[in-house]
Amino acid sequence: MKVLLVNGSPHPKGCTFTALNEVASALEKNGIETEMFRLGLKPVAGCRGCGICGDTGKCIVDDIVNTFIEKADGYDGFVFGSPVHYASGSGTITSFMDRVFYAAGAKMAFKPGAVVVSCRRAGSTAALDQLMKYLTINQMPVVTSQYWTMVHGAEAEEVLQDVEGLQTMRVLGNNMAWLLRCLEAGKAAGIALPEEEERAWTNFVR
Numbered sequence: 408m409k410v411l412l413v414n415g416s417p418h419p420k421g422c423t424f425t426a427l428n429e430v431a432s433a434l435e436k437n438g439i440e441t442e443m444f445r446l447g448l449k450p451v452a453g454c455r456g457c458g459i460c461g462d463t464g465k466c467i468v469d470d471i472v473n474t475f476i477e478k479a480d481g482y483d484g485f486v487f488g489s490p491v492h493y494a495s496g497s498g499t500i501t502s503f504m505d506r507v508f509y510a511a512g513a514k515m516a517f518k519p520g521a522v523v524v525s526c527r528r529a530g531s532t533a534a535l536d537q538l539m540k541y542l543t544i545n546q547m548p549v550v551t552s553q554y555w556t557m558v559h560g561a562e563a564e565e566v567l568q569d570v571e572g573l574q575t576m577r578v579l580g581n582n583m584a585w586l587l588r589c590l591e592a593g594k595a596a597g598i599a600l601p602e603e604e605e606r607a608w609t610n611f612v613r
């Protein structure tokens with residue numbers, strides 16, 4: 408089994424990476440393969456709402472979003488990480504997740520997901536709430552920890568001093584590994600995914 412961890416920070420080895428790396432270490436100790444997926448510094452455009460992805464299965468803007476979409480089928484779980492920018496996820500990861508979940512949410516549905524954020528001081532719970540909504544609208548079992556999944560520090564060295572935050576990341580990794588094993592056992596026992604109803608669309612203005 409494999410988990411893909413998305414680093415939505417502009418810094419390759421900063422606070423968000425440090426948090427995600429702690430989650431990855433716990434997963435690997437439980438025998439789960441991991442890969443870090445960095446969004447990097449190139450601009451990620453916002454969703455155009457053109458709907459072409461509904462026909463093609465990929466975004467009309469061919470960038471790192473489509474790179475992720477091509478990889479998603481090969482993973483059993485996902486962890487999305489971001490720094491806190493003005494009490495929200497970074498602009499990069501927000502645009503990325505808008506487009507990924509619109510174009511290819513089906514590739515992640517029913518797979519465990521988690522969100523982690525890093526902040527200097529505050530805004531973390533608001534950012535978690537924002538980013539968690541992508542998972543909860545997409546039928547993904549949300550993996551939690553013993554506390555809200557955040558770390559504190561202005562630099563990676565300070566995050567390493569956040570003993571409780573790092574423990575929260577390790578518990579998250581252990582919990583995700585446990586849930587992945589449970590899903591694997593359920594599949595082996597013949598438990599099928601829930602039967603899906605045909606989607607109903609109701610507009611508020613008629």
